[in-house]
Amino acid sequence: MNIAKILKVKEMRRCIGCFSCMTSCAVVNRHNHSLAKSAIKIITSGGLSGSMAAVVCAGCTGVRACAEACPTGALADREGGGVTLLPERCTGCRKCVAACALGAVHFDSTTNKPIICKHCGVCTQFCTHGCLEMEEA
Amino acid sequence: MLYENTITVLYVDLSSRTTRVEKRADLNDYFGGVGVAAKLFEENMKPELEPLDEQQPVVFAIGALGASIYPAINKTAAMFVSPLTGELGESYVGGRLALALCMAGYDAVVLTGKYSYPCYLSITGQGVEHKDARPLWGMLSEEVWRAIHDNETPRGNRSIMRIGPAGENKVAYASVNVDNYRHFGRLGLGAVLGSKNVKAITVTGDRNIPIPSDSFKEYFKVYRSIFDKITGTDIMKKYRGLGTAAYVLSLNAMDAFPTNNLTSGHFESVEAISAEAFAEKNLVRKMACAGCPVDCIHVGQFRRQFKNTGYEYEVVNTNYDYELVFALGSFLGLKTTDEILMLIDAVEETGMDAMSSGVALGWATEAFQKGLLSTGETLVPLAFGDTENYVKAVWYIAGAANEFYSLLGRGCYHAAQVYGGQDFAMTMAKNEMSGYHTGYGILVGSVVGARHSHLCNGGYELDRDHEQLTSQEMVEGLLKEEKERCMTNSMIICLFSRRVYDRPTIIAAGRAVGFDLDDAFLTRIGQRIFQTKMRIRDKLGFDLKQVQLPRRFFETPGLHGVLKEKVAKEMIDLYAALVAEEMKGSGSAG
Ligand code: SF4
Numbered sequence: 001m002n003i004a005k006i007l008k009v010k011e012m013r014r015c016i017g018c019f020s021c022m023t024s025c026a027v028v029n030r031h032n033h034s035l036a037k038s039a040i041k042i043i044t045s046g047g048l049s050g051s052m053a054a055v056v057c058a059g060c061t062g063v064r065a066c067a068e069a070c071p072t073g074a075l076a077d078r079e080g081g082g083v084t085l086l087p088e089r090c091t092g093c094r095k096c097v098a099a100c101a102l103g104a105v106h107f108d109s110t111t112n113k114p115i116i117c118k119h120c121g122v123c124t125q126f127c128t129h130g131c132l133e134m135e136e137a
Numbered sequence: 138m139l140y141e142n143t144i145t146v147l148y149v150d151l152s153s154r155t156t157r158v159e160k161r162a163d164l165n166d167y168f169g170g171v172g173v174a175a176k177l178f179e180e181n182m183k184p185e186l187e188p189l190d191e192q193q194p195v196v197f198a199i200g201a202l203g204a205s206i207y208p209a210i211n212k213t214a215a216m217f218v219s220p221l222t223g224e225l226g227e228s229y230v231g232g233r234l235a236l237a238l239c240m241a242g243y244d245a246v247v248l249t250g251k252y253s254y255p256c257y258l259s260i261t262g263q264g265v266e267h268k269d270a271r272p273l274w275g276m277l278s279e280e281v282w283r284a285i286h287d288n289e290t291p292r293g294n295r296s297i298m299r300i301g302p303a304g305e306n307k308v309a310y311a312s313v314n315v316d317n318y319r320h321f322g323r324l325g326l327g328a329v330l331g332s333k334n335v336k337a338i339t340v341t342g343d344r345n346i347p348i349p350s351d352s353f354k355e356y357f358k359v360y361r362s363i364f365d366k367i368t369g370t371d372i373m374k375k376y377r378g379l380g381t382a383a384y385v386l387s388l389n390a391m392d393a394f395p396t397n398n399l400t401s402g403h404f405e406s407v408e409a410i411s412a413e414a415f416a417e418k419n420l421v422r423k424m425a426c427a428g429c430p431v432d433c434i435h436v437g438q439f440r441r442q443f444k445n446t447g448y449e450y451e452v453v454n455t456n457y458d459y460e461l462v463f464a465l466g467s468f469l470g471l472k473t474t475d476e477i478l479m480l481i482d483a484v485e486e487t488g489m490d491a492m493s494s495g496v497a498l499g500w501a502t503e504a505f506q507k508g509l510l511s512t513g514e515t516l517v518p519l520a521f522g523d524t525e526n527y528v529k530a531v532w533y534i535a536g537a538a539n540e541f542y543s544l545l546g547r548g549c550y551h552a553a554q555v556y557g558g559q560d561f562a563m564t565m566a567k568n569e570m571s572g573y574h575t576g577y578g579i580l581v582g583s584v585v586g587a588r589h590s591h592l593c594n595g596g597y598e599l600d601r602d603h604e605q606l607t608s609q610e611m612v613e614g615l616l617k618e619e620k621e622r623c624m625t626n627s628m629i630i631c632l633f634s635r636r637v638y639d640r641p642t643i644i645a646a647g648r649a650v651g652f653d654l655d656d657a658f659l660t661r662i663g664q665r666i667f668q669t670k671m672r673i674r675d676k677l678g679f680d681l682k683q684v685q686l687p688r689r690f691f692e693t694p695g696l697h698g699v700l701k702e703k704v705a706k707e708m709i710d711l712y713a714a715l716v717a718e719e720m721k722g723s724g725s726a727g
């Protein structure tokens with residue numbers, strides 16, 4: 001049986017800020033070198049001596065705020081958690097961006113569509129510090 | 138620029154606040170990185186003017202393969218006229234700068250002129266802004282970082298470089314701090330920016346760089362194989378584990394660990410300042426540069442009681458590396474990790490090169506001991522191991538506290554010209570020495586290297602890996618490596634990963650993103666860049682024959698015993714002859 005998995009942000013205290021997760025997400029999922037295309041964003045919180053944080057879809061189950069906010073039904077519930085973008089329905093209104101309390105819906109100004117984490121797990125393969133993991137939903 | 142077959146150069150004149158962008162296909166002959174920087178620098182430098190004249194340029198350049206497209210290819214080169222040596226200033230930095238420049242869409246930036254009052258330059262993909270930095274003037278490095286970080290909302294990847302008080306006061310070895318604990322360290326870029334009234338530069342970008350569909354598969358395959366080589370093999374293990382500080386014990390065992398102003402190559406209290414000691418007592422986290430999975434940046438922590446208080450402490454985090462442990466540790470006789478971190482913190486906050494600061498203070502300490510200096514000059518007595526006074530002295534240098542400290546801020550070569558003690562002012566062609574007393578390789582290599590750095594040609598590796606080389610073998614080895622590093626620095630591959638990026642790997646990486654690389658091309662590029670740097674060096678008036686080496690190098694035994702001045706001189710002459718030979722072909726090299 002194929003159990004759906006979702007991306008879990010685990011141990012950000014171990015994060016070294018290498019951005020390999022962002023690079024691999026942008027490269028594999030968007031065929032792009034720009035980190036702006038990555039569905040996961042690594043940010044410094046608290047400055048030089050502070051720690052790193054990952055801003056990425058948490059894989060909501062139940063009502064997904066982003067999907068609820070979408071006026072055209074372009075975000076479909078993904079099995080196991082999170083949402084799937086149906087690009088042909090998306091008008092680029094950015095309501096999903098505003099709706100997610102984590103700020104985890106990033107926006108691609110080139111395609112004028114949101115960048116939605118697919119929970120594909122590529123980023124976890126390039127994180128050598130165990131910060132990111134795939135978990136069974 | 139990646140996939141575009143042209144080099145995009147941003148020119149900014151700070152005096153007139155004018156900007157232009159040029160796409161220069163002709164610069165492809167120099168590939169990228171240090172090649173493009175050298176060419177742009179050669180075009181814009183003014184050999185007849187002083188190093189800190191406002192017309193002198195500062196050039197920044199990223200590598201030919203962009204930045205962070207492959208693991209550990211993520212550095213930026215800077216070129217300027219060094220106020221320390223009066224010659225070619227060349228320095229490299231990691232962090233996020235190259236990534237930000239790449240994402241902003243610039244391969245190189247040329248700054249000329251001078252702001253009429255302190256400003257900071259904000260570079261984005263949309264252009265530049267000149268922002269008032271008068272409130273930031275006088276601030277320490279981390280304060281500036283925080284002010285800018287918190288007040289500007291970036292769009293995309295951002296890098297922040299800034300100078301501390303030392304740069305404002307034009308200390309000849311003032312550094313530029315970049316992002317988290319990375320620096321344009323050597324040769325005084327901080328003073329150059331200070332002289333231009335540039336307190337900081339931010340670079341932000343989020344350009345779209347699609348990977349061409351026909352190259353995606355090959356690119357990702359090569360990316361993954363390099364990533365696996367870096368993370369899955371032992372090649373870079375030492376940088377991940379204890380970090381470069383692991384050299385402390387190994388160099389000490391070779392009698393090559395400069396101690397107490399190089400009166401010895403062996404430090405008695407070495408265990409207490411080893412990488413192991415730092416790891417056990419102080420290491421709190423490790424970090425990486427953007428696009429590199431190796432966490433080589435080691436951050437140590439110490440706590441310090443507030444002055445004259447009860448149980449009140451501040452916690453300080455700062456970065457340590459081998460070079461810092463040598464220059465601000467053994468070289469000054471500091472015996473604990475906490476004390477070394479405390480001194481590193483002072484150097485970091487004031488914004489100075491750690492090696493030059495430590496070596497200059499080493500000279501001052503011995504000159505004080507020998508009675509060449511008194512507290513009339515030094516303000517506090519200087520003694521090996523006296524951390525508290527060293528911390529004060531660092532602030533005196535950065536603040537140019539009196540005539541003596543202003544002079545010490547020009548480098549210990551200059552200070553010794555006035556106060557004496559040239560025999561133990563430990564410079565190599567006016568640049569303060571690095572932490573390797575390994576033999577002729579490092580000594581001659583640093584003197585002949587285009588920027589007198591231990592990184593020009595890896596001389597210490599020749600010393601370490603060979604029992605005894607003839608003078609001819611040594612200089613040939615140095616020249617070969619210097620040219621090879623000119624080549625790798627055209628992509629600006631991090632030096633730590635040089636064993637990962639052998640030529641076949643470089644060729645595969647380049648081809649996967651559309652560069653038709655082969656061995657002959659790489660050799661030619663290395664040669665052309667080397668020749669360009671030699672031309673610059675000649676125009677700036679450097680003459681190998683004029684170099685005076687302090688006698689101490691030939692008194693203190695190192696890895697291969699006591700060195701002979703005669704042999705060093707012979708090697709320098711041989712090298713000069715090799716370069717002359719090399720330059721004969723420079724007109725036709727293509
Ligand atoms: S994008 Fe935000 S709201 Fe939507 S499923 Fe993910 S975490 Fe939930």
Ligand code: SF4
Pocket residue numbers: 007024025029038039040056116117118119120121122123124
């Ligand atoms: S799980 Fe996939 S889509 Fe989501 S951030 Fe990671 S690589 Fe990107």
Ligand code: SF4
Pocket residue numbers: 014015016017018019020021022042052054126127128129130131132
């Ligand atoms: S790959 Fe891991 S260590 Fe690197 S930035 Fe991402 S979460 Fe942090």
